[in-house]
Amino acid sequence: MPLVLEIVTPAGRVYSDTVDSVVLPTMSGEVGVLPGHIPLLTRLDAGELRVAKEGIVESLACGSGFAEVDGDKVSVLAEQAINVASIDEAAAEKAIARAQEALKNRENLPSDELELLESVMKFAYIQLDLKRQRR
Helix, strand or coil: CCEEEEEEECCEEEEEEEECEEEEEECCEEEEECCCCCCEEEEECCEEEEEEECCEEEEEEECCEEEEEECCEEEEEECCEEEHHHCCHHHHHHHHHHHHHHHCCHHHCCHHHHHHHHHHHHHHHHHHHHHHHCC
16 A cells, blocks of 8 residues: 655645655654554654655655654645755755855844745755765
8 A cells, every 4th residue: 555645835735646655854863654654743854855656766855844644644844845856956056155145144134034044055955965966
């Protein structure tokens, strides 16, 4: 019996399919999910989310968020998510440069803006790392 995986971001649905397994990047490390997994609600850390289907493993760069496993359904609500094949290295590098420039005045930034810039930068670094691993 396969798992149903849905990944949703504020921009919309990023992924929806039946899969064999999912590896989630949680705050306490990676969690592998197979059909029949116990119910789980966990906070996600930004990182690599891996999906296995019919012997093929697909990677997605995933921002922080939450995941729920309920029966054979895995629901991921993340700030950002993108398939490795769709990552634009130049855009990720520009996002890092813009965030680094804005962070030069970090003492003048409100804490929520500082948190957002750090999140953007972390997600961009994850994208670059995953894309460069696949070369």
